[in-house]
Amino acid sequence: MFPSFYNRKRNEPFINKDNRLFSGEKEIPERKGIKYFADTNTYASLFGDQWKHYKKTQLDSYSGSPITETRLNRCLGNLKDNLGGKLVLEAGCGAGRFTEVLLKKGAILVSSDLSSAVEVNLENFPNTDNHLVIQADINDMPFADETFDVVVCLGVIQHTPDTEKTIEDLYKLVKKGGTLVIDHYTFDKSNYLRTAPLYRAYLRKKTAAYTIPYTQKLIKRYLPLHKKFAHNKLMSVLLNRFSPVISYYTAFPQLNDAQQQEWALLDTHDSLTDWHKRFRNKKQISTTLEKLGAAEIWCEYGGNGVEARCKKP
Structure with a gap:
């Protein structure tokens, strides 16, 4: 049996004997087995x-x-x-x-x-x-x-x-x-020299129905270049200045082409649509x-x- 928890605010059972979750007198909304x-x-x-x-x-x-x-x-x-x-x-x-x-x-x-x-x-x-x-x-x-x-x-x-x-x-x-x-x-100084923040300022205000297809277009345009210049350090640096795409040809060469594309789609979308993006150094x-x-x-x-x-x- 899953262990019992307690509501932080009211110190009431988070899971009762019937494995149902409550908060105060009102049952927490549940859909598809998830309490919200x-x-x-x-x-x-x-x-x-x-x-x-x-x-x-x-x-x-x-x-x-x-x-x-x-x-x-x-x-x-x-x-x-x-x-x-x-x-x-x-x-x-x-x-x-x-x-x-x-x-x-x-x-x-x-x-x-x-x-x-x-x-x-x-x-x-x-x-x-x-x-x-x-x-x-x-x-x-x-x-x-x-x-x-x-x-x-x-x-x-x-x-x-x-x-x-x-x-x-x-x-x-x-x-x-x-x-x-x-x-x-x-912090990464290169972030201030890239176009990615400009894309993000535009995309984070859109819906997924717009941002996912938009990201797919970016991947189709730029990912082949990232693959081509993956082992050319100078060209990779230059490419990263104007391409907002995140690629893993160097970091994770074990991924096949289909996986490289999928990871690029996911993490590029992630990096261009987050509402908050904060930076801290090790000391902080x-x-x-x-x-x-x-x-x-x-x-x-x-x-x-x-x-x-x-x-x-």
Whole structure:
């Protein structure tokens, strides 16, 4: 049986004996087996549409390559082999690229997202005694403080309204002796020399019915050039100045052409439609964790920018 949680605000059962979720006297809305603690129509709505379109793209089981597990293992450190039976919150689960790996490692997992991506996550990884999918706001989770052994939040915090508040809210959910695992975009001077911010200023205000086909056109135009010049450093630098496309011919050469196109479609759309895009350096992330009283702080550049984990003493 999945363990019991408690509503953070009212200290009431999050899951009662019948495995039904409540908040106060009113039952939380449920659709297709998912309890909804937040409105789907938010700043994250385009992410939900995006994951519905690219449901399995980044799953290791689909790509045939341990790209996601390698990234997660690096962030988890020694925890990577010690998640069995631990209660884990995956904040910002998307379609489930990290869900897949966390379940494989034996975690008792709550996967949460603000967007309708929860529907895709549930489709890929149904609710079981060890997995629960909910929709909730990362800054207003329906859990008591110090509920989870581990809180994992990768690829998400930079897209929230306030980086430092989000880290603080996640840290509150970690048990004493537990671990917070996060990452964040970092500053890159080349961003100021690219056309991507101009595309983003235009596209993030559109709907997915417009942005996904638009991104597909960009991929059709520019991805062949990224492939052609993947091993030409000078030409790649020049190409990245005017092309908004994100390609992985150099980073993940093991992906075949169809996969390269799918990853480019997904991450280009992601990068050009996010409502919030924030940047922090290693010192800033470390300082935020220090101010929260965290211990055993590990913080390094890697992955999408800065990767960090810490313990709650």
